[in-house]
Amino acid sequence: MRLLTDADLAQLLDKEIFHKISDAADSLGVECYVVGGYVRDLFLERPSNDIDVVVVGSGIEVADALRKSLGRKAHISVFRNFGTAQVKYKDIEVEFVGARKESYSHDSRKPVVEDGTLEDDQNRRDFTINALAVCLNKHRFGELVDPFGGIDDMYDGIIRTPLDPDITFSDDPLRMLRCIRFATQLNFFIDDDTFAALERNAERIRIISGERIQEELNKIMMTPTPSKGFVDLQRSGLLQIIIPELNVLDIVEKRNGRAHKNNFYHTLEVLDNVCRTSDNLWLRWGALMHDIGKPRSKRWDNSAGWTFHNHNFIGAKMVPDIFRRLKLPMDAKMKYVQKMVDLHMRPIVIADEEVTDSAVRRLLNDAGDDIDDLMKLCEADITSKNQVRKKCFLENFRMVREKITDLKEKDYKRLLQPCIDGNEIMEMFNLKPSREVGDLKQALKDAVLDNKVPNEREPLMRLLMEKAKKMGLKCGNS
Incomplete structure (x- = not known):
């Protein structure tokens, strides 16, 4: 993070688009501010092309004036029901809204909106780091308005709500997922009072649609260390509502002095391992889902101890219901995740025994073009703290990979079609x-x-x- 003065902000905003917005607002005699994520990311030195502008007055009128000044290369979309407008110019999108205050009913996250002041608008923001505003009017260009100490919170790496977190989360429960998502993306910590409110209001997440939930989950999944977000989801009580199949992995049973590992934390370790080698969202979902069949397959055997036979097959059968509930795609992406879950034990079994041509041919036939992703998942699945055992498994996987390469060179697809x-x-x-x-x-x-x-x-x-x-x-x- 860098600390910026008003003069620094004015210099960073010294761009055609901001001066055009300034001129449009001044011509209509209204206050105008760039707010939210764009301002936050200036301090965090993160790139952002999506600009949110609050007008103390009509945002639509300022947007229309901007569109006229930019000429034919600019396009405007107006949403009068919401009092918003969007101007697209080259690779930039500017969202305009009039300053407003909001009130909510208990069974909906859709607010009743009234015109308001800049203070009202900042009060309704979800987190202090998103409640920052920088004036664009010419006589105050670059002036920061930070009523809740958002800069201090950014410096300290804290996610905190501007007002009472119970009200913030109860009014719009989606903010609970956004809270965890921002903490994960930015590698920040959630303020203690704010986290306590997550726990108290977790049940409110039930009024949020699957589409909105999966959008936030996908953003968590695409962070470098998504385990951080899933630990917060689990600790807050949100995970047991959103993905109970994952939440029930957080258990360790012991019998006759023999215990199995905590499959929840193992799963998160596998997920983080996959993230180091792949930015494929659906492989990351495969990693998250790979052991969900274990609770249903768990058995005690007096000689072998705890067993989880066929957990891969059971887990693959569970994937469609989870995807359907979260409104995730039910197309080839879901089938790919199913395949990863179903096959993730196969390379381990092969590597644990003699690496034969026929076993690898079968694996190639079943995995098809996804064989490399499957091997990444299987290598990520080796989380043993026994370094000798871990080294042995990885060496065996290396032999499996060599055999795969060898068989590919022999044009296995042609050979395997009778x-x-x-x-x-x-x-x-x-x-x-x-x-x-x-x-x-x-x-x-x-x-x-x-x-x-x-x-x-x-x-x-x-x-x-x-x-x-x-x-x-x-x-x-x-």
Whole structure:
């Protein structure tokens, strides 16, 4: 963070767009301020092209005056119901709103809005670091207005609400997620009183739509260390409402002196590990979801201790419900996350045993183009504190990767497609698309994958006839 004087701010705002806004506001005789995130990010030295402007008067009129002064390259969108307007010019977007004060009903986050002063407008802001305003009028250009000590909070790395946090969060519960998201993005801490209000008001999050929740979760996920946000979500009680399947991982059971690891904190460690190697949002979701099947699969075995057999398969089945509830996409992105969850144990099993061609071929066949992402997830999943064991696993994964590369070079896709396809099988045995056709295709594929027969027509045809005979099928050409 850098400390800026009013003169410094005036110099940083010495750009065409801000002088044009200043002229538009002065021509209409109204006060005008750049507010919120743009001002915050000047102090934090973060890039920002989205500019929010508050006008003590009509924001729409100032926006229209700005659009006229910028000429034909500027475009304006007016939202009269909300008293806002947006001007787009080159790669810049400026959002205008009239200063206002708000009041809320208990069952909605949509406020009743009235015209207000700059003070009213700053009072309604979510956090002190977002309640900063810099005047754009010519005679006060660059003057900072910071009524809640937002600069001090930024310097101290604190997220705090301007007014009573219980009122702030109860009025608009989405601010609870924004609170945690900002703390995660900026690597700040949440003020103690503010965090206590998160705990008291957690149930209010139920009135927020899945779309708004997932938008904030995705922003947390795309930070360098999303575990920080998920720990705050869990500690505040929000996680058990939003993703209870993840919250229940936070348990350690002990029996006969044998305990399993805390799978919640393990999951967060895996997530952070993935973030160091990939900026793929959906791989990060795969990391977050990879062990959600463990509570449902957990069993005690007197000889083996705690087991979690098939937790990958159970977890993959749980993914669609979570995505649907959070209004996350139900398309190929969800299926990709399912695949990551379902397959994340496979490379570990391969690496733990002899790394055979047939096992790696099957893995390649099932993972397809996502094999590299799957390997990143599996390597991230090695969180053992036993350095010898960890080194052994990573060395085995290195061998798996080498085998993958070797098989790719042999054009595995071509090799793994049996030269007798489903259409020919249906024609030979007078079958329609059915389970029998699928079983015959799979038998050929398994034989090729396991290197039992070469992918050549004659040996595959012999195998096909043997399998069909056992199934009671007769070739229509015989």
